[in-house]
Structures are given as structure tokens and as C-alpha cells.
Amino acid sequence: MRALKYAILGLLIKRPMTGYEIAKEFSYELAEFWYANHSQIYPELKKLTSEGHVVFNIEISGDILEAKRYTITDKGIKDFTQWILKDENLQRTPKDIFRLRMYFSNNLEVGSRIHLLENQRLQHVNRLNTLKKIFEQYLEVPSASSDRFGDFLVLRGAIMREENYIAWIDECIMYSKENPQTSPK
């Protein structure tokens, strides 16, 4: 499927970038739904070059330090355009370790369960607040053709996802308190 390939090509359509810059993009906004380490990115860029989807030229900053700035080719654009149009079936539901813990939570005392839930809740609230702060930068909805539109949509999606996760945790806490462990099986 090579999703990383298309994530990189999509970024390079906006502007030519170095591997280092691509890695940074993945750790800022994109991190809300995609991520890759530089150890994955550099080999992928090599592969994309050998396939003719990208080309690079070397830039020198200072006296020695080299950076490869990659540009997407026509072939790369064509391939990306075909990919983004495909409507695919739903992915397998992503693995969620906390949900796995909750699935087995009958093995915990009520106190421990609620402690785990509260801890998780706090972390999601923190993340939600961070996301909301970023979202405040959008004073209006960007035009659907602007390259900030996608960013706006996924940021909104990330906020909704966090709010929803917190709502689920709150339900879990409520049910745990209503049905203390001493209830009959």
C-alpha cells in the first residue's frame, strides 16, 4: 500500500523539501494522524528517487553542510493524484492499548480502575487543550482549495476525537462507580 510514499509526495506537492523538513512536518500538525521517523523517511526518499517520483538537488549551507532538496516529478504527481482519488474500504480499527486494558478491567479493583481512567482522562484533556490552542489560529474557515484547508479539517477532527475519547472515559468512570465490585455476578 505504501502510505508513507503518498504522505511524502503530498507534502512535496506543496513545496520542495529536504528529508529533515519532512520529518519536522510529521512531528508537528501531521502528528495528529500520521508520523514517521527520519530513519523511515530517508530510505523512502531514496526509493522514490530510484523510481523517478522525485528528484533532488544538493544545497550547501555554510561551507560544507549538505542538504538534499527533493522536488516531485510529473510521474510523482500523476501517481499521487491517482492514489488520493481511490475510495478505499475502512481500515482495520486501530489497536488501542488502553481499550485493551479496559476490556480486561474486571481483573482490577474499582479503585485501581478509576485511577487508570482518571490518569488517562488527564492526559487527553491536556492534549485537547493543546489542540484547541492551535485551532484558535484559524479565525475563519480556509478556502477549500487552499493548502490550509486539509490542515483545518484534520485539526478539527483531532479535537472532536479527543472530546469523544474523554466522554467515553467519563462514561467508564460513571459505570464503574455505579456498579461497585461487590455486586453479585
Next chain:
Amino acid sequence: MRALKYAILGLLIKRPMTGYEIAKEFSYELAEFWYANHSQIYPELKKLTSEGHVVFNIEISGDILEAKRYTITDKGIKDFTQWILKDENLQRTPKDIFRLRMYFSNNLEVGSRIHLLENQRLQHVNRLNTLKKIFEQYLEVPSASSDRFGDFLVLRGAIMREENYIAWIDECIMYSKENPQTSPK
């Protein structure tokens, strides 16, 4: 981290099972937040056996067909109990290919974008309906100590997640229609 290990141990606490039965569990309810193929499960069971977390005895159905029924050991229970108590930091946000497509959706015409969104919406609605049908089986909230309680919580979580995803898609459709591609950058 070995999450699969704990997923298997957690199932074996409920009752002794064969590898085949474990695989089936993963493809029914657990599939809403966890999944593993039999090609992952059998080697993991072998490893758990060599580590002393589980033991098995061979059952024969019919004349020849052998099945290994695995039972969790005290060591396995102890290890699982320690694992479930750990409060961990949030996982990295799971990768979501559809969100990746939407991030780059300024490269699409409005029509194609809305087509993708509608298709995705339909699939989530179908899944939601399936989940709701399963949820109807719970006429009341199971006791917090019953082994159906975890199942109840994650099923409720899956329903909320699907409803929320649909709500996000609806927002995306709305914004796409409000801001047609012809708007000025």
C-alpha cells in the same frame, strides 16, 4: 512492550483456550480495538509456553485431530496483573489513511472530495449499525466485576467512536460545500 502477550494472557484468565479459539475471539468483539492473525498467535503461544506463562495439554477430537488447550500459569497471572495496573502515557495517535487523504484534499475537485467523504460515511454508518445491534443484547449494565463488563465498555466506546467519526465527516462535507474550490486563495 509485547501487547499481544497480554491480550492472550487476559483471554486465558477467563478460561483455557486453543490457539484457534483465541484467533476467533480477536475476530469477533475484540476486533473493535484489537486484532491478530493466527500466524502471529501460534508463535506467541509457543513463546509464552517456553517462558512458563502458559501450559497446554492436547485434546483429541474424533480420531486424530489434535488441539492444544492452553492454560495460564500463576507466573502468567502475576505478570498480567502487573501489566494491567501500569498507567501508561498516551500512545502515538494511530495512523489514519482517510485523514491523510483529507489533509491533502485541496488537490481534489469539490465533487471528488465529497464523493470520497460520502463513501466513507456510508461505511461508518454500516459499521455503527452492526455495533448497535450487538449492543442491544445488553439489556442492563453488567456488574463491574463480571467478565462482560469490559466487553460492554469497549462496545460502548466503539459506538461513540463511530458516531463521532460520522459527525466529523459531516462537518467536512459541510465545509467543502460552503467553500467551493473557486473561492479566492
Next chain:
DNA sequence: GATGTCATGTAACGTGTTACATGATTTA
């Protein structure tokens, strides 16, 4: 001169998917 950022790469390992491979038992 120390720390942080820029910049690129490889190696080892862990996890996950698809395909290959085999055969017994049950049910329609």
C-alpha cells in the same frame, strides 16, 4: 566552549500481513 538545531544515514529488532502448506471433522 557548550548546547541546540540542522542534516543524513544504517542496523537491529519488534510487530503485523499475506501467502504457503497441510490435513481432519462436521454439516448440508
Next chain:
DNA sequence: TAAATCATGTAACACGTTACATGACATC
């Protein structure tokens, strides 16, 4: 007797993470 289900395993490959490895440049 054909198809579905029961039952177990391996191999090859794809994807992802952590660690190893190196060095330049900028700022305090």
C-alpha cells in the same frame, strides 16, 4: 461428496521503532 469449519504451523515481506553513528552550523 462438496463446502464449511476446526486446527496448526512456517516463510516472506512490509512497516515501524530504537539505537547507533557522524558531523556541521548557530547561538549563548
